[in-house]
Amino acid sequence: MTSKSQKKLRIAFIGAGGIAGTHMNHLSKMNDIEIVGFADVDTDSMARRAEQFGVEADACFTDWKQMLRKIKPDAVSICTPNKLHMNPTIDALKAGADVLVEKPMAATAADAKKMVNAATQTGRKLVIGFQYRHSPKTAFLRRSVDEGRFGNVLYGRVQALRRRGIPNWGVFYSKAAQGGGPLIDIGVHVLEMAHYTMGAPRPVAASGTTFTYLGNRDSDAVECPWKGWNWKELDIEDLAIGQIRFENGAVLTVESSFAAHIEKNLWTFELMGEDAGGRWEPPGIFTDQGGHMVNLEPHWLPPDGFQDNFFRKMRNFVDHCLYDEPTLSPAEHGLAVQQMLDALYNSAAKGGKEVAIR
Numbered sequence: 001m002t003s004k005s006q007k008k009l010r011i012a013f014i015g016a017g018g019i020a021g022t023h024m025n026h027l028s029k030m031n032d033i034e035i036v037g038f039a040d041v042d043t044d045s046m047a048r049r050a051e052q053f054g055v056e057a058d059a060c061f062t063d064w065k066q067m068l069r070k071i072k073p074d075a076v077s078i079c080t081p082n083k084l085h086m087n088p089t090i091d092a093l094k095a096g097a098d099v100l101v102e103k104p105m106a107a108t109a110a111d112a113k114k115m116v117n118a119a120t121q122t123g124r125k126l127v128i129g130f131q132y133r134h135s136p137k138t139a140f141l142r143r144s145v146d147e148g149r150f151g152n153v154l155y156g157r158v159q160a161l162r163r164r165g166i167p168n169w170g171v172f173y174s175k176a177a178q179g180g181g182p183l184i185d186i187g188v189h190v191l192e193m194a195h196y197t198m199g200a201p202r203p204v205a206a207s208g209t210t211f212t213y214l215g216n217r218d219s220d221a222v223e224c225p226w227k228g229w230n231w232k233e234l235d236i237e238d239l240a241i242g243q244i245r246f247e248n249g250a251v252l253t254v255e256s257s258f259a260a261h262i263e264k265n266l267w268t269f270e271l272m273g274e275d276a277g278g279r280w281e282p283p284g285i286f287t288d289q290g291g292h293m294v295n296l297e298p299h300w301l302p303p304d305g306f307q308d309n310f311f312r313k314m315r316n317f318v319d320h321c322l323y324d325e326p327t328l329s330p331a332e333h334g335l336a337v338q339q340m341l342d343a344l345y346n347s348a349a350k351g352g353k354e355v356a357i358r
């Protein structure tokens with residue numbers, strides 16, 4: 001990667017677990033960044049990361065406030081469990097750092113709002129780690145929407161469905177730590193890219209229902225890749241479904257599961273507009289042309305794997321911090337997504353009654 005100056009972004013991590021490793025792998029390919037410090041309560045895994053990425057032991061802390069004080073990083077990547085996104089983000093912003101916080105932005109919309117306020121008050125940059133909006137398939141659809149080819153987008157369908165994929169690591173089984181289950185963990189990815197592709201309309205109301213029926217049973221009972229999750233303490237949903245209404249009249253339905261009796265996993269969204277519709281996977285645009293119904297597909301797209309998009313997300317964050325290039329993933333979009341997630345869960349807790357988003 002070419003650098004535009006000799007400047008280096010001094011970046012530290014709060015949370016040095018699984019996804020932090022992916023951040024670091026990509027950052028370490030860039031010559032205009034330096035990984036300068038870690039804060040994690042798991043000292044063993046932090047020590048392994050420090051060795052892997054050449055961070056000195058005296059730059060590793062169990063208390064993120066101490067790390068911020070001693071290291072004074074330019075930027076901080078927050079890779080802690082969802083419930084622990086708000087406090088380190090606000091502390092890092094107040095310490096004068098720009099922040100990339102992993103998805104979902106927070107465990108609740110109230111937390112997310114405080115994070116946006118802290119960014120405004122401190123004048124620091126706050127970016128949400130949504131990598132799927134960096135996907136060439138998302139760009140293919142978003143550009144057509146921007147060019148007005150869809151007309152008004154009326155309806156969208158979001159699907160982030162795993163047949164059996166309850167994480168057997170971390171604290172993904174715990175509502176207290178994560179704020180919820182598949183909806184907030186994987187539904188958020190497809191929801192955010194559909195919302196972004198629609199042009200980020202303002203959500204006004206949502207209704208949702210959640211079901212738990214497999215995750216709370218003996219996790220070794222059926223052969224599947226991630227056997228052994230903590231089924232005894234699991235208190236999240238297996239399947240969440242819901243509907244979101246937007247200020248411009250558009251409607252989006254959402255389906256997200258860690259466990260569902262379906263033929264295969266699905267990871268896609270579709271949009272239906274007045275003049276055209278589109279689908280993310282496989283990518284296509286469906287419209288009328290020359291008196292015929294036609295299906296358009298991109299002849300070629302840049303590489304679109306998980307790591308390709310993750311690299312783009314990390315590069316965009318560095319470019320945003322160092323060179324003031326626009327971010328694709330502003331905090332306001334994270335907040336809107338969080339409001340939708342909150343409303344879907346709140347509605348589910350009220351038996352599916354629609355709740356307003358203010």
Ligand SMILES: NC(=O)c1ccc[n+]([C@@H]2O[C@H](COP(=O)([O-])OP(=O)(O)OC[C@H]3O[C@@H](n4cnc5c(N)ncnc54)[C@H](O)[C@@H]3O)[C@@H](O)[C@H]2O)c1
Pocket residue numbers: 014015016017018019020039040041042045062064079080081082084102103104129131169170171185
């Ligand atoms: N963008 C993506 O595709 C993607 C993928 C996976 C996870 N994530 C997100 O990343 C976040 C972390 O997930 P993960 O899979 O890396 O989990 P993980 O359990 O592997 O890592 C979390 C780390 O946070 C540390 N931690 C816990 N409490 C802490 C504290 N008080 N201070 C400092 N560190 C603390 C843990 O010790 C652990 O090392 C979650 O919000 C998750 O949703 C994003």
